[in-house]
Amino acid sequence: MEAAAGGGCGSGPPLLLSEGEQQCYSELFARCAGAAGGGPGSGPPEAARTVPGTVTAAAGPVADLFRASQLPAETLHQITELCGAKRVGYFGPTQFYIALKLIAAAQSGLPVRIESIKCELPLPRFMMSKTDAEIRFGNPAELHGTKVQIPYLITEKNTFKRMDDEDKQQETQSPTMSPLASPPSSPPHYQRVPLSHGYSKLRSSTEQMHPAPYEARQPLVQPEGPSSGAPGAKPPRHKASLIRSFSVEREPHDNSSNYPDEPWRITEEQREYYVNQFRSLQPDPSSFISGSVAKNFFTKSKLSIPELSYIWELSDADCDGALTLPEFCAAFHLIVARKNGYPLPEGLPPTLQPEYLQAAFPKPKRECTLFDSYSESMPANQQPRDLNRMEKLSIKDTADFPVPTQDVTSDDKQALKSTADEALPKDMSEDPGRRKPLYYIFISYSSTSIEEAMKRGEDPPTPPPRPQKTHSRASSLDLNKVFQPSVPATKSGLLPPPPALPPRPCPSQSEQVSEAEIHPQLNRAPSQVAESSPTKKDIPHSQPPSKPIRRKFRPENSATESQEPPSTVGPVSAASGKPHAAVQKQSSKQKKAIQTAIRKNKEANAVLARLNSELQQQLKEVHQERIALENQLEQLRPVTVL
Amino acid sequence: MAVCVAVIAKENYPLYIRSIPTENELKFHYMVHTSLDVVDEKISAMGKALVDQRELYLGLLYPTEDYKVYGYVTNSKVKFVMVVDSSNTALRDNEIRSMFRKLHNSYTDVMCNPFYNPGDRIHSRAFDSMVTSMMIQVC
Numbered sequence: 002m003e004a005a006a007g008g009g010c011g012s013g014p015p016l017l018l019s020e021g022e023q024q025c026y027s028e029l030f031a032r033c034a035g036a037a038g039g040g041p042g043s044g045p046p047e048a049a050r051t052v053p054g055t056v057t058a059a060a061g062p063v064a065d066l067f068r069a070s071q072l073p074a075e076t077l078h079q080i081t082e083l084c085g086a087k088r089v090g091y092f093g094p095t096q097f098y099i100a101l102k103l104i105a106a107a108q109s110g111l112p113v114r115i116e117s118i119k120c121e122l123p124l125p126r127f128m129m130s131k132t133d134a135e136i137r138f139g140n141p142a143e144l145h146g147t148k149v150q151i152p153y154l155i156t157e158k159n160t161f162k163r164m165d166d167e168d169k170q171q172e173t174q175s176p177t178m179s180p181l182a183s184p185p186s187s188p189p190h191y192q193r194v195p196l197s198h199g200y201s202k203l204r205s206s207t208e209q210m211h212p213a214p215y216e217a218r219q220p221l222v223q224p225e226g227p228s229s230g231a232p233g234a235k236p237p238r239h240k241a242s243l244i245r246s247f248s249v250e251r252e253p254h255d256n257s258s259n260y261p262d263e264p265w266r267i268t269e270e271q272r273e274y275y276v277n278q279f280r281s282l283q284p285d286p287s288s289f290i291s292g293s294v295a296k297n298f299f300t301k302s303k304l305s306i307p308e309l310s311y312i313w314e315l316s317d318a319d320c321d322g323a324l325t326l327p328e329f330c331a332a333f334h335l336i337v338a339r340k341n342g343y344p345l346p347e348g349l350p351p352t353l354q355p356e357y358l359q360a361a362f363p364k365p366k367r368e369c370t371l372f373d374s375y376s377e378s379m380p381a382n383q384q385p386r387d388l389n390r391m392e393k394l395s396i397k398d399t400a401d402f403p404v405p406t407q408d409v410t411s412d413d414k415q416a417l418k419s420t421a422d423e424a425l426p427k428d429m430s431e432d433p434g435r436r437k438p439l440y441y442i443f444i445s446y447s448s449t450s451i452e453e454a455m456k457r458g459e460d461p462p463t464p465p466p467r468p469q470k471t472h473s474r475a476s477s478l479d480l481n482k483v484f485q486p487s488v489p490a491t492k493s494g495l496l497p498p499p500p501a502l503p504p505r506p507c508p509s510q511s512e513q514v515s516e517a518e519i520h521p522q523l524n525r526a527p528s529q530v531a532e533s534s535p536t537k538k539d540i541p542h543s544q545p546p547s548k549p550i551r552r553k554f555r556p557e558n559s560a561t562e563s564q565e566p567p568s569t570v571g572p573v574s575a576a577s578g579k580p581h582a583a584v585q586k587q588s589s590k591q592k593k594a595i596q597t598a599i600r601k602n603k604e605a606n607a608v609l610a611r612l613n614s615e616l617q618q619q620l621k622e623v624h625q626e627r628i629a630l631e632n633q634l635e636q637l638r639p640v641t642v643l
Numbered sequence: 644m645a646v647c648v649a650v651i652a653k654e655n656y657p658l659y660i661r662s663i664p665t666e667n668e669l670k671f672h673y674m675v676h677t678s679l680d681v682v683d684e685k686i687s688a689m690g691k692a693l694v695d696q697r698e699l700y701l702g703l704l705y706p707t708e709d710y711k712v713y714g715y716v717t718n719s720k721v722k723f724v725m726v727v728d729s730s731n732t733a734l735r736d737n738e739i740r741s742m743f744r745k746l747h748n749s750y751t752d753v754m755c756n757p758f759y760n761p762g763d764r765i766h767s768r769a770f771d772s773m774v775t776s777m778m779i780q781v782c
Contacts, residue, residue, distance in 0.1 A: 320752040321755060
């Protein structure tokens with residue numbers, strides 16, 4: 002590989018570069034060296050590669066690149082000294098790489114030392130200014146094939162979109178890097194221009210430093226344009242893909258780099274979102290979220306328990322088993338970062354420390370001044386903001402999920418499920434492509450909680466109400482009767498018998514009572530169905546069986562209703578005779594709760610059943626119309642044939 | 644300065660056990676296991692009425708030729724057992740007590756983590772690092 006070859010010639014201190022860094026650095030180096038190395042005349046890619054030899058980066062482009070990193074001048078001096086360029090007198094590949102790594106370290110806030118390069122660092126960031134682009138434009142005379150250049154610049158913005166398709170991390174910044182190649186003076190301008198394009202080709206460290214004619218590079222411009230990765234770009238892998246897809250429209254407007262700061266920095270949008278989530282869990286922003294609440298919430302993120310445990314350890318600074326707002330934000334941020342593929346840090350990063358978070362975010366809005374003191378520039382925040390804006394947008398859609406999920410413990414599980422069910426399809430139908438990655442995180446929040454809720458809702462009542470419903474539609478009348486006893490067994494809580502009398506010991510009595518109760522609910526629906534039934538012949542199969550059943554319900558219901566009054570007397574008298582009152586009080590309380598839940602479930606069921614029957618009725622009417630129309634057609638047809 | 648540190652649950656199964664040197668671990672495990680009998684003896688000797696007043700630090704459980712075993716019980720009957728090298732004569736009782744206190748604090752922090760199910764093995768990195776700091780450096 003060219004990078005390896007470049008590293009091979011003149012290997013200084015052992016530099017461990019990650020793949021992304023290698024790519025980025027070699028591209029940058031190629032840029033700076035590119036002026037000389039720009040292949041002579043034809044066959045640009047091969048030409049560059051075939052020329053071996055030590056490549057050194059021109060001081061001019063290198064200096065400009067370093068200045069673009071927006072570090073103070075003395076830091077840059079330090080870096081140049083440390084990397085050894087001053088010592089050897091030129092920027093060889095090793096020196097250049099070391100310098101880039103030191104720039105990255107300086108930008109991350111680490112001291113500029115040789116040791117800094119040993120750590121894993123984000124890629125260095127380089128700011129492009131619009132003036133560079135103008136300058137580039139402003140020297141058409143010097144550019145051969147200006148037209149090629151200009152359309153390239155114009156297509157810069159399109160390359161952003163193109164880069165969405167290509168899954169390269171650093172490419173978000175490549176078009177913005179191209180203006181870098183436009184120093185004021187023309188000869189360096191010569192050298193700079195190829196920097197913008199011939200990345201893949203110029204990447205080879207074997208480029209020679211000799212001024213190359215533009216023509217060689219012009220053909221490179223457009224083919225290389227899309228492939229030119231942004232060397233200084235540092236958006237983290239996954240975040241970059243997300244950022245690209247999300248902020249594609251905004252990037253062209255900031256001609257400067259849009260790198261997010263370190264992954265551990267919380268942006269405003271993120272912060273607001275976290276605060277909202279905190280509020281949904283705990284209305285008072287200044288108090289804690291208890292451990293169990295937080296556990297439920299974070300478990301929805303579908304990270305593994307050991308990872309969540311570790312994140313908790315990191316974020317719960319005071320180890321009190323509860324999360325304050327800054328702790329919660331830190332934990333949430335770590336989870337989001339982890340979901341985006343970041344490895345978890347060994348220790349809580351300084352930007353996630355509670356003190357820092359509390360200081361940095363005294364007000365929820367517009368803390369840019371504090372931000373800027375740490376970040377490179379305002380636009381630097383836009384990319385993560387874009388990401389998080391979209392996060393927030395996609396999350397807003399699902400924002401009601403965490404809130405309803407807090408009601409998991411309540412009995413309204415049916416209601417919860419229905420809202421979730423409605424919201425889920427609605428969200429899925431929206432822009433799925435962009436929002437999916439983050440959306441899935443939070444959809445999982447809702448779905449798991451709903452599943453848990455449903456599970457909890459279904460476990461206590463031993464006879465789940467649902468089978469009754471289905472059977473009531475499709476099965477014979479006898480089956481309905483069979484299932485009713487099981488349901489009423491729990492439903493008898495509606496009766497006002499003394500708590501000492503649990504329904505189960507008296508299934509026969511409660512069965513009749515609850516039958517009476519259920520039937521009115523069900524019969525609302527079947528009544529409509531029954532009306533239309535006599536007129537329909539060609540109804541869907543589910544209809545005929547249900548209708549006769551439903552109709553039979555009513556006569557049966559009336560029969561049972563007549564039995565109801567006598568039966569209510571029965572349990573009451575029986576209850577008074579029971580000595581188990583004291584013993585069964587507690588269990589009956591639980592049963593009451595269960596019965597309430599069941600009742601509510603049944604009510605919801607009834608509503609849905611009614612809706613279903615109404616729709617069925619409409620379907621039948623439509624069928625009727627269709628038959629009528631067909632008949633008319635038949636009648637008319639012979640006339641027309643003749 | 645400890646050679647082996649173990650956290651034993653109420654039901655007498657280990658929640659965390661770690662020893663250095665890493666070879667010959669079985670010997671330490673055996674020692675910890677046998678020391679549990681001594682711990683139980685000491686607890687029961689106190690009697691039911693003294694449960695509240697019982698001191699958590701049990702002191703030297705038993706000495707062997709090469710090692711000394713110290714014990715500590717929490718109010719929830721979670722036992723900490725520490726094996727120290729006998730040759731390490733500089734270790735005083737106070738130091739052992741402070742080590743147990745640190746252990747107890749770290750254990751409490753682990754408990755505070757809602758993702759930790761009581762009864763699971765302890766995998767906390769913070770706890771590990773704390774124990775490492777207490778362990779003797781055998782190089």
